[in-house]
Amino acid sequence: MLDDATARTAVTAAADRLFYARGVQSVGMDAVRAEAGVSLKRIYALYPSKEDLVVAVLAGRTQQWADGLDRWAAEADTPREQVLAVFDFLDAWFREDGFRGCAFINSFGELGATSPRVAEAVREHKESFRRYVEELVQEAGLPDAVALQVVLLAEGAQTTAAITRDADVARQARAAAEALIDAAVPA
């Protein structure tokens, strides 16, 4: 018997795998039950509706994303390198097996128009990413405008890597960010 906490993580982890691989709407709750090994009754006790489960999955991804960014930034030596570490993080991610683009962008495209809660979760995630980059940019003594430029390159790299299946875009996005940073500091 699983306590609620472990059942919760089993369900969200299973749902995350399935939703990310196939899209939310093409995964039935029964598939989540089979993947998680948790009965439907239990799942509905923990998450009253599929939408709740989707939101929980996205919340988990936001957490993982923040942790991953922190880990890569921590390995950078200089504040400038910390900003650029965003792209090293992306590079490693793009090369993972089963990379299928940004789960938030995918969910937004699929459900943003019909589920305000999902749309809001996506907005919050992107907002928190932007704030995170802003902090790094400020610590590096760069103008605020650089933060949004880095964000745009990172978002563009994610969708482009997903669609073209070319992981090298991370490196090229990094090079673009380097050029923008260099252009932003007074020579």
Add this chain to the structure above:
Amino acid sequence: MLDDATARTAVTAAADRLFYARGVQSVGMDAVRAEAGVSLKRIYALYPSKEDLVVAVLAGRTQQWADGLDRWAAEADTPREQVLAVFDFLDAWFREDGFRGCAFINSFGELGATSPRVAEAVREHKESFRRYVEELVQEAGLPDAVALQVVLLAEGAQTTAAITRDADVARQARAAAEALIDAAVPA
């Protein structure tokens, strides 16, 4: 009675409106029939399956996109401005009522994992956009690497504008592209 050609465009135009506004999977074929004013029997005579209709809609969007880019590029005075016209085109688009992001990215997130034909249509579109920018960049005498940078900024601008509902990102993406172009030409 409509001839096949007009019925085709009525159906694809209606499907385009509905799919773009609500997502593909949440629009039933019956809603397409109502919006287009074309009977189900006729629709299935023109497009043997919903997937065929989706692919046709995406093909139409690829055409519209190319036309729009051409129109904006034609108004630019210099080759450099032609490259940057991409972002003016995006700016105008982001400000349109009902803007919901890039239909290709949305469709890819929703169906890319389950429909190879949709995934392929999206890839072809993004590929043709990249080639188009490459041409502009070459005509402006800029290094090839600038083309992908412009593409990444444009893609990032589209997803960011859709999610944050902030049309101003087009201007900031343009500014970033200007900086990258300036950095790419030997001073």
Add this chain to the structure above:
DNA sequence: GCACACGGAGAACGACCGTTCTCCGACGGT
């Protein structure tokens, strides 16, 4: 005027999905 092919409206069909319910076996307290 009539047979006939055609297209539209919408019912029908089979499949699936989110959610709930039923049934039954297992386990803990006395």
Add this chain to the structure above:
DNA sequence: ACCGTCGGAGAACGGTCGTTCTCCGTGTGC
């Protein structure tokens, strides 16, 4: 040993969807 409770397995329910079929009115060729 017995009773009550809990949770799991899976059937059931109501709804929707993609696709096909049926029926009927219309218009055309003779």
